[in-house]
Amino acid sequence: MVSAVVIGAGIGGIAAAARLARAGYQVTVLEKGSHPGGRVAVIEKDGYRFDTGPTLFLMPEVFAETFAALGERMEDYLDLVRLDPTYRVHFHDDSTLDLTSDMHRMRAQLDRMEPGSFESFARFVAEGYRHYHISLDRFVGRNFYSLLEFFSPANLPLLFKLKALIKHSANTARYFRDPRLRAAFSFQNMYLGLSPYDAPATFSLLQYTELVDGVWFPRGGLYKVIEALVGIAEGHGVRFRYDTPVAQIEVAGARASGVRLADGRRIAADVVIANADLPYVYSDLLPDDGSARKLAGKKYTSSALMFYWGVRGERSPELLHHNVFLADHRYKESFDRIFRDLSLPDEPSFYVNAPARTDPSFAPPDGDALMVLVPAGHLDERRPQDWLALRDRARETVINRLEALGVKDLANRIVVEETMGPLEYRRALNLAKGAAFGLSHNFAQIGYLRPHNRHPRYRNLYFAGASTHPGTGLPIVLLSAKLTVERILKEQDVPQGVTVPVGGHAMERA
Numbered sequence: 001m002v003s004a005v006v007i008g009a010g011i012g013g014i015a016a017a018a019r020l021a022r023a024g025y026q027v028t029v030l031e032k033g034s035h036p037g038g039r040v041a042v043i044e045k046d047g048y049r050f051d052t053g054p055t056l057f058l059m060p061e062v063f064a065e066t067f068a069a070l071g072e073r074m075e076d077y078l079d080l081v082r083l084d085p086t087y088r089v090h091f092h093d094d095s096t097l098d099l100t101s102d103m104h105r106m107r108a109q110l111d112r113m114e115p116g117s118f119e120s121f122a123r124f125v126a127e128g129y130r131h132y133h134i135s136l137d138r139f140v141g142r143n144f145y146s147l148l149e150f151f152s153p154a155n156l157p158l159l160f161k162l163k164a165l166i167k168h169s170a171n172t173a174r175y176f177r178d179p180r181l182r183a184a185f186s187f188q189n190m191y192l193g194l195s196p197y198d199a200p201a202t203f204s205l206l207q208y209t210e211l212v213d214g215v216w217f218p219r220g221g222l223y224k225v226i227e228a229l230v231g232i233a234e235g236h237g238v239r240f241r242y243d244t245p246v247a248q249i250e251v252a253g254a255r256a257s258g259v260r261l262a263d264g265r266r267i268a269a270d271v272v273i274a275n276a277d278l279p280y281v282y283s284d285l286l287p288d289d290g291s292a293r294k295l296a297g298k299k300y301t302s303s304a305l306m307f308y309w310g311v312r313g314e315r316s317p318e319l320l321h322h323n324v325f326l327a328d329h330r331y332k333e334s335f336d337r338i339f340r341d342l343s344l345p346d347e348p349s350f351y352v353n354a355p356a357r358t359d360p361s362f363a364p365p366d367g368d369a370l371m372v373l374v375p376a377g378h379l380d381e382r383r384p385q386d387w388l389a390l391r392d393r394a395r396e397t398v399i400n401r402l403e404a405l406g407v408k409d410l411a412n413r414i415v416v417e418e419t420m421g422p423l424e425y426r427r428a429l430n431l432a433k434g435a436a437f438g439l440s441h442n443f444a445q446i447g448y449l450r451p452h453n454r455h456p457r458y459r460n461l462y463f464a465g466a467s468t469h470p471g472t473g474l475p476i477v478l479l480s481a482k483l484t485v486e487r488i489l490k491e492q493d494v495p496q497g498v499t500v501p502v503g504g505h506a507m508e509r510a
């Protein structure tokens with residue numbers, strides 16, 4: 001039987017392992033942490049529960065495709081609830097916009113903010129529809145094996161049609177005059193850890209998919225997705241080994257022969273898939289050939305200062321399940337502070353997740369569970385930051401703004417508190433530079449221009465995850481797993497012999 005080792009049990013590693021096992025491989029997943037999921041995790045404390053990472057379940061058809069490819073039906077595993085309004089956007093002048101698929105309500109809200117803007121919105125969403133389908137069919141949902149394929153005569157006009165060379169912020173400005181609306185239809189880039197002043201206008205596909213395909217919530221939380229996929233993978237014979245950090249990928253000539261664990265044991269495999277963050281794999285797990293330095297010079301997404309608050313007392317009616325608080329009129333400067341200065345804006349924008357409104361099991365009956373995400377810069381030794389001080393400042397800003405909104409006496413009602421930030425992302429998950437979403441998605445880092453899902457030299461070493469093709473976000477990482485496995489089955493269908501290096505520990509088989 002052909003064997004594969006997967007380094008990392010993030011959603012990309014789990015999905016790739018399950019697909020390969022279903023195709024007949026003997027698969028072992030090695031995870032440094034004590035549980036699967038990576039960035040998708042849960043904190044449970046004193047009756048409060050928090051999804052630590054993703055909270056927006058977007059592009060449900062991509063999730064459904066993964067379940068179907070594994071011989072299962074998503075609806076047998078996930079109890080999905082559609083959230084509408086998708087979220088409430090709060091502006092600095094205390095006005096709000098509820099993004100909803102109810103078009104009458106959208107029209108009333110938009111035309112109040114900028115007369116005639118509903119028509120612009122309709123055109124904007126129609127453009128997002130084109131971007132979504134062209135991107136998925138022609139760029140995101142397929143492998144590129146050469147630069148010529150990416151810039152082929154058939155693709156070039158599409159790149160223009162997708163506005164891949166126009167910035168999202170500039171494009172939004174063509175549709176809306178009111179700065180609040182420009183912000184409301186561009187901040188979604190932050191889901192991908194990008195500045196709208198850098199992201200391609202292609203990403204108007206996000207607003208389309210949110211409003212048309214919907215923002216969903218799996219009852220019980222996002223971790224239900226991980227539990228479901230791990231169960232299915234195990235059913236196909238995948239072995240998960242936790243608390244098992246990989247220290248090195250062993251290579252011989254043009255092939256990877258297996259991995260060496262931190263405790264010195266070695267595991268041989270015909271195929272190695274690295275789900276751990278790609279720049280980290282090059283810098284820490286592979287022999288130095290100069291690639292790691294080049295990767296370090298690429299653009300990275302933002303990081304995030306995270307707060308998980310168990311709040312005693314009433315569930316504030318001012319908060320919906322998803323809430324976004326946008327910075328003041330210095331919106332552009334706030335992105336410069338994150339992406340240029342790698343710090344925290346003076347007046348940060350932030351996101352609050354309050355899932356107990358949809359699923360009361362997230363908090364005790366007399367309490368509320370709030371997760372707060374404040375985008376901040378990633379780590380860079382040339383721009384060191386006092387992360388503890390920045391965290392305290394972010395905390396104060398959020399509490400003040402929520403109290404001003406009407407969440408009474410919040411500071412004194414927090415009875416459970418956990419935090420995370422760039423240092424933890426680097427330490428706990430090996431995310432390069434503590435960048436919460438991995439490598440960035442500017443034009444020079446997408447499609448064939450993004451680090452490939454197979455190592456250029458070691459021809460049986462593959463990557464699946466947020467920093468390889470196609471990119472970050474749960475559904476996109478599921479596509480990454482799909483594309484990587486498709487490529488493995490195309491390139492490695494003949495079982496290969498493994499060169500077992502001599503010396504050191506004896507080799508186990510994966």
Ligand SMILES: Cc1cc2nc3c(=O)[nH]c(=O)nc-3n(C[C@H](O)[C@H](O)[C@H](O)COP(=O)(O)OP(=O)(O)OC[C@H]3O[C@@H](n4cnc5c(N)ncnc54)[C@H](O)[C@@H]3O)c2cc1C
Binds near residue numbers: 055437473
């Ligand atoms: C705060 C936050 C909010 C987000 N919100 C959303 C959202 O709402 N919707 C959405 O779709 N996406 C969201 N994302 C993005 C999404 O979480 C990621 O794109 C996705 O989870 C990445 O999955 P992955 O498999 O690539 O990597 P990871 O989840 O990082 O998994 C990699 C795994 O590799 C393991 N590992 C690393 N090094 C080693 C080693 N040496 N040996 C063994 N194991 C190792 C790690 O422990 C980890 O478990 C969010 C991310 C964050 C951080």
